Amino acid sequence: MMKKILRATSAALAIGILGFALTGCGGAKLSPKIQQSFDKKEEMYTQRNMFISSLGRYGQRMLETTNYGNGEVIPVNTKVKFKDVNSKQMSFTYNGKLVILRNIPKYSNTTVEGMINRYFGPKKVNLSNFTSSERSAIKNASSKRIEVGMSKDAVLVSRGFPPSHVTPDIKSNTWKFWETRYNTILVEFKNNKVSKIVD
Numbered sequence: 001m002m003k004k005i006l007r008a009t010s011a012a013l014a015i016g017i018l019g020f021a022l023t024g025c026g027g028a029k030l031s032p033k034i035q036q037s038f039d040k041k042e043e044m045y046t047q048r049n050m051f052i053s054s055l056g057r058y059g060q061r062m063l064e065t066t067n068y069g070n071g072e073v074i075p076v077n078t079k080v081k082f083k084d085v086n087s088k089q090m091s092f093t094y095n096g097k098l099v100i101l102r103n104i105p106k107y108s109n110t111t112v113e114g115m116i117n118r119y120f121g122p123k124k125v126n127l128s129n130f131t132s133s134e135r136s137a138i139k140n141a142s143s144k145r146i147e148v149g150m151s152k153d154a155v156l157v158s159r160g161f162p163p164s165h166v167t168p169d170i171k172s173n174t175w176k177f178w179e180t181r182y183n184t185i186l187v188e189f190k191n192n193k194v195s196k197i198v199d
Contacts, residue, residue, distance in 0.1 A: 028112045036182045038082050044092075044120040048157045049141040050074040052099070060091075060098040065108035065115055067160045073141050074099070076157055077101040077124040090116060109164035118161065130154050146187055148193045155187065161188075 030038070037044065052061045054074040060074065060097045074080075083091040086151050089102040089160060090112060103115045109190050110118070134154040138143040152170065162175040188196040 024124075028085050028090075030085065030113050034113055038085050038090075041081055041083065043079055043081050044072055044122060045124045046076050046078045046080060047119055047121045047125055047136065048160050049076050049145075050101075050119065050160065051141075058098065060100055063099065063101045065102070065104050065110075065161075066163055066178060067107070068181070069145060069159060069177055075141065076138060077127075080120065082120075085112065085116075087112060087181060093187055107163040108161070109168065125157060127157075129155075134158075146185075146194060146197060148194050148197065152189060152192055155194065 015067045026145065036042075048079055051067070051069055052064070053064055053068045053070070054062045054075070056062050061183055072185070077093050080092040080094040080099075083093060083098070085091070089100055091098060091100045093099065101110045101115065101119065103110070105154075127138065130138065130151070130153075131149075134148060134150050137150060138154065138158040141158055146155055150158070155175070156170070159177060161170070162177050166176045167174070173189045176191070177185050179185060183199075186196075186198040187194055188198070
């Protein structure tokens with residue numbers, strides 16, 4: 001009985017600490033529409049594939065706007081529920097899993113609200129706007145992600161935004177992504193299509 005009580009107490013403490021971490025760093029300045037989404041814990045859909053970069057101390061899944069391309073994939077058009085937000089990060093759940101998405105302005109060149117608008121929306125992405133090969137890369141993001149011939153829009157859905165400290169403008173014809181902390185790829189475009197991928 002004592003062991004059960006201790007386990008329950010530890011779990012409650014972990015949740016409490018995590019909640020404090022999310023709400024205790026200063027409130028984010030959000031538009032009324034986005035703030036309402038958090039107040040009502042609204043359901044949204046992911047607007048691009050998202051890659052879990054690590055696990056937190058209490059088992060929560062962690063993502064950063066550095067946008068590493070390895071780990072568990074949360075597919076585009078996944079239904080999620082908003083939880084909490086502050087000036088540095090936001091949290092949401094999907095399939096009963098807690099996820100924390102942390103904004104690093106150096107790499108995202110945007111605010112927490114800008115980050116939220118990039119990754120989430122009230123409607124699913126219409127994948128029929130993409131070619132069959134683009135849809136295949138998007139749906140098989142754990143292995144493909146980017147293929148020669150894909151449009152920039154398709155790459156943004158499949159792989160997300162490149163870190164802005166090396167790719168400050170997505171109008172550029174060269175995008176640099178970090179697959180891991182130590183491995184990068186260069187994606188070259190010609191006429192708005194991927195022409196070359198350099199590991």
